[in-house]
Amino acid sequence: MSFMNPTQEKIGQILKQAGNIAIVGLSDKSDRISYIVAYTIQRRGYRIIPVNPAASGTEILGEMCYASLKDIPDNVDIVNVFRRSEYCAEVAREAAEIGAKVLWLQQGIISEEAAEIAAENGMIAIMDRCIKVEDAVSVRDPR
Template sequence: MSFENPTREQIGDLLASAGNIAVVGLSDKTDRTSYMVAGAMQSRGYRIIPVNPSVDGEILGEKCYHTLADIPEPVDIVNVFRRSEYCAEVAREAAAIGANVLWLQQGIVNEEAAEICAENGMTAIMDRCIKVDEAITMHGRSRK
């Protein structure tokens, strides 16, 4: 059976109930898509937790962690800005920390990552921009 993303309504429900979003591959360079998307989500009230092994310090005013395992608090969504070939390992790490959702940004697809999510009771979303889906599904809707 081929992978299918959740419906727009289901995605809206996931976003409405989300608090902490770990962003794997979040760049500290302000002209990068990951920075702009994470900044937009932060401005909408989501807590962004940067994950980038190359960055020490902060991104978007939040402490940057080298791995998902280093994050000392619960994570609702793991938003991924990494190439497809790295996503299965990120899915394993997301499952290990008890994340609810693995979100692969637009242009990123990895069937193995989706299978890992299914095996661990997580929702997988692939090839979708979280900022775009948030704007569409949350228009006029409040977060829980």
């Protein structure tokens, strides 16, 4: 059976219930898409947690950056991924280890293996969708 993203209604529910969103591959460069998306969703009221080994120990958008998901001391609801598809299965395994509820692969990123890992570990998988756009479309109430 081929992968299908949750319905628009379900995505809206996921976003309304989300607290901490770990952003894997978040760049500290303000002209990068990952930074722009993180900045926007942070301004909408979500707490972002940067994950980038190259920037570990520094702050991005006022939040401490971690080398890996396993290093985050807080609970994570959504793991939002800005990595190439071939790295997503490993991110999915790490997301499962920390008890994340949702594995979200950004627009243009598809990994059937990561989606299977997510499903096997009780996570909801969303692929090839931009969290910033989905929040604007699905979450009608401004945060």
